[in-house]
Amino acid sequence: xxxxxxxxxxxxxxxxxxxxxxxxxxxxxxxxxxxxxxxxxxxxxxxxxxxxxxxxxxxxxxxxxxxxxxxxxxxxxxxxxxxxxxxxxxxxxxxxxxxxxxxxxxxxxxxxxxxxxxxxxxxxxxxxxxxxxxxxxxxxxxxxxxxxxxxxxxxxxxxxxxxxxxxxxxxxxxxxxxxxxxxxxxxxxxxxxxxxxxxxxxxxxxxxxxxxxxxxxxxxxxxxxxxxxxxxxxxxxxxxxxxxxxxxxxx
Numbered sequence: 067x068x069x070x071x072x073x074x075x076x077x078x079x080x081x082x083x084x085x086x087x088x089x090x091x092x093x094x095x096x097x098x099x100x101x102x103x104x105x106x107x108x109x110x111x112x113x114x115x116x117x118x119x120x121x122x123x124x125x126x127x128x129x130x131x132x133x134x135x136x137x138x139x140x141x142x143x144x145x146x147x148x149x150x151x152x153x154x155x156x157x158x159x160x161x162x163x164x165x166x167x168x169x170x171x172x173x174x175x176x177x178x179x180x181x182x183x184x185x186x187x188x189x190x191x192x193x194x195x196x197x198x199x200x201x202x203x204x205x206x207x208x209x210x211x212x213x214x215x216x217x218x219x220x221x222x223x224x225x226x227x228x229x230x231x232x233x234x235x236x237x238x239x240x241x242x243x244x245x246x247x248x249x250x251x252x253x254x255x256x257x258x259x260x261x262x263x264x265x266x267x268x269x270x271x272x273x274x275x276x277x278x279x280x281x282x283x284x285x286x287x288x289x290x291x292x293x294x295x296x297x298x299x300x301x302x303x304x305x306x307x308x309x310x311x312x313x314x315x316x317x
Contacts, residue, residue: 069127071127072121076120077119082139087246099131100129108285109128127158168274169302224283228273237269238266244294245260246263279317
């Protein structure tokens, strides 16, 4: 089975602030909710920070998770309302049929592979110097290139955009450049390699054209940097004003 979870995080708590600052640390906290160890399943997640007083964490897992540790560390453990919601994802997958239309949201890491990056990092130079180099990933940083990246791939993922007056109904709702450090081999975060990640959040409306490809995209994610909160495509009922934040309730 597959489950979509929503967990509320309290930005005023020290534990939540540490997670919100570092995608790698948040990824580790997400994996901590999976009981089956070692983890051999695809886990997708996305952090939503549009609300000023609480952050929303959406997580897709193959096994049923437990989020008590996140609520205790970074949420409102004593609150009356449930702070973690886990829903069966199968009803949404069953509705993914050819011709069905949905509102969607995707936070992605639009990149392209090249053997001639303009300003290669040290790690990229080492990779390109190896025998038979396969190229390195370079981020698309302009809004136009990021939208083109999505448009070029959407049909490979089993969908097509709806048209509004001859233009696809998709727009960039957020763009971020994240910088953080991985932990080193001895566990010291301050000594680990620096990661620079360019993300783009897309919202809009789409139609299913290949249900099998569409379900695969929903379950396995889209694009790169999935460990850092990218790639989770969420769907919601299509209304006259597509919802900007599909959540487990919407499914």
